[in-house]
Amino acid sequence: MSRMLNLVQAINEALDLKLADDARVVLLGEDIGKNGGVFRATDGLLEKYGEERVIDTPLAESAIIGTSIGMAVNGLIPVPEIQFLAFIFPALDQLFSHVARMRYRSQGQFPVPMTIRTPYGAGIHGPELHAESVESFFAHTPGLKVVVPSGPYDAKGLLISAIEDPDPVVFLEPTKLYRAFREEVPEGLYRVPIGKAKRVREGEDVSVFAWGSMLRTALKVAEALERERGFTCDVIDLRTLYPLDRDAIVESVQKTGRAVVVHEAHKTAGLGAEIVSLINEEALLYLRAPVKRIAGFDVPVPFFALEDEYMPTEARIRAGIEETITF
Amino acid sequence: MLAEHDRAERLTEIAKAEGLYEEIHLLKEDGTLAGPVDDIPPEVMVAMYRHMVFSRAFDRKAIALQRQGRIGTYAPFEGQEAAQVASAMALAPEDFVFPSYRDHAATMVLGQSPANVLLYWSGRVEGIRSPEGRHILPPSVPIATHVLHAVGAAWASRYRKESAVSIAYFGDGATSEGDFHEALNFAGVFHLPVIFFCQNNGYAISVPFARQSASRTIAQRAIAYDIVGVRVDGNDAFAVYRAVKEARSRALHGLGPTLIEAVTFRMGAHTTADDPTRYRDQKAVVEAWQKRDPIVRLRLYLESQKLWSEADEAKLQDEVKRRVEAAVEEALAIAPPDMEMMFDHVYAEEPWHLAAEREEYRRTREGVSV
Ligand SMILES: Cc1ncc(C[n+]2csc(CCOP(=O)(O)OP(=O)(O)O)c2C)c(N)n1
Secondary structure, three states, X not given: OEEEEEHHHHHHHHHHHHHHHOOOEEEEEOOOOOOOOOOOOOOOHHHHHOOOOEEEOOOOHHHHHHHHHHHHHOOXXXXXXXXXXXXXXXXXXXXXXXXXXXXXXXXXXOOXXXXXXXXXXXXXXXXXXXXXXXXXHHHOOXXXXXXXXXXXXXXXXXXXXXXXXXXXXXXXXXXXHOOOOEEEEXXXXXXXXXXXXXXXXXXXXXXXXXXXXXXXXXXXXXXXXXXXXXXXXXXXXXXXXXXXXXXXXXXHHHHHOOEEEEEEEEOOOOHHHHHHHHHHHHHHHHOOOOOEEEEEOOOOOOOHHHHHHHOOOHXXXXXXXXXXXXX | OHHHHHHHHHHHHHHHHOOOOOEEOOEOOOOOEOOOOOOOOHHHHHHHHHHHHHHHHHHHHHHHHXXXXXXXXXXXOOOOHHHHHHHHHOOOOOOEEEOEOOOHHHHHHOOOOHHHHHHHOOOOHHHHOOOOOOEEOOOEOOOOHHHHHHHHHHHHHHHOOOOOOEEEEEEOHHHHOXXXXXXXXXXHHHOOOEEEEEEEOOEEOOEEHHXXXXXXXXXXXXXXXXXXXEEEEOOOHHHHHHHHHHHHHHHHOOOOOEEEEEEOOOOOOOOOOOOHHXXXXXXXXXXXXXXXXXXXXXXXXXXXXXXXXXXXXXXHHHHHHHHHHHHXXXXXXXXXXXXXXXXXXXXXXXXXXXXXXXXXXXXXXOOOOO
């Protein structure tokens, strides 16, 4: 059986199923219990699983991640929620100094399986510091895995995989997509593998790499380009940002000979740079044009009156793809 | 200003009257008792002494090894033996222990091998492996972060209905960090079976406690979180042992966390890379604290009780020397590391890019033909 769910419902369902499936799983975070999370991702779970499993914590991000580490080394599988990505900054010390390194330092004795969920990205006209997309911080940190779903089906399957993963996963939920659209989502537990990208549109002229909410925008551009100019795009949803799916990236570029990376994070030292380098190392001689990055500008994510112009727009993406194809 | 000062004075007076800042002593500096110690079996007292003597010899040896360039930087703990040894002896094998980089006397009591400690300071990750069946976490290098881990582990113990407690070891400097406060707050709110064990050794590198904190004691911080706070003479093995025993029992009976401040002194440098004469009159403070030496007073007591003799001492010194030498030999004799170890244990399963980097490393490693 499957139903039409939006992304936040799919997340809720994944959490619900894992709580039911595995008594080691506990959720903790700010406002996740009674209030069901500010985006309702954890709605109804406190009633169902009780205060021991769905924990409203005091307001302290470092403590949320830090105590999750202790839980994880002592046999639990915590799923901490950080209310908005930028508010993980007080907990970065815990994340970088301990979550990412505990398995390594203890040589496998004390792994810390946990999934840190947080809404991220621009596009909902939130207040200051509610629109950041600093995924490259995490993708620069060995020991972490970084996952970004771009739709309800993947969100549920990826989150289940993340919770079951023996390593810590930073699970970034594109805020803009929480309620943007519905998709058929099967009931019950199913898994979407971490580390595997997905081709969401088949094409010959250019490879377009995107994730999160940018995937939707890139897809729209790809459809329009085919309709209007007959260009076909091989659109790849990366889904896991660390470790990247090298094979999917390289195969696509070998086929099309051209590539464009689209992300809403700042351009400089963003993940696009990594993907371009990977293409250089693995598929340079297949390239027929320089690889282009269409990214957020290198400015602090502006207040929301300017937000839509900060994010790569359809026009910018379209121009970038056209330039690459007609180079 | 004056009014505020008066108010602070008054609060201190009230707290004192309530016994909140009282430093608990059991074993006085001259080796006599300040109160009954019937709850501490004689064999535990003797074992404490033996551990403390060993720890001191080990510590001094480690400094010497660093001076000879045979190990790297090292963080000495001389003066803190009672705090570390007696607290560790009050724990049970199932407890979760979250040490900082200076707590080797404690971890060695709990089974960490002295050779491993030397290995750790030789830059070998193998040195932080927890002994079988124990839960000794890698020493935390960032200050205060691990205090939260202890809270989380205590949370998990309670959830799993296991009768284990967690203990975090940290210094006075750590109590200025946000994580310390977040830890106390969480532990208080959720009433967790955790022991916060602060060794107030007077200094955080060069900064004396008076500059670290305006609060007069660390124990008084417990009041703000409505948890039990205890201040003990950290050079008094009996007082420390009892404080931790009681905290452990409180925790196991569902009575929540305890903050213990063990007032002690770091006799030497912060690390072997530090020069304490830059920030204190080293001769004067060391002389003052030598009078409070935790080992001397315990020996005086044991002798007065006929639990210890000259002959025992001679035998112990001999044994300690041999054990320290054996640890040094073991640590220094270990084969050089396989450099490829750096790629191990980053993830449960090696991702492609790490496998590729490992392969590249293998290919280009000196002495390996391409
Ligand atoms: C977060 C952090 N800041 C700074 C340091 C550098 N540092 C190492 S030890 C130390 C002093 C710690 O003092 P205290 O907590 O009293 O412990 P002690 O070394 O006296 O046992 C400092 C500043 C660190 N390790 N971590």
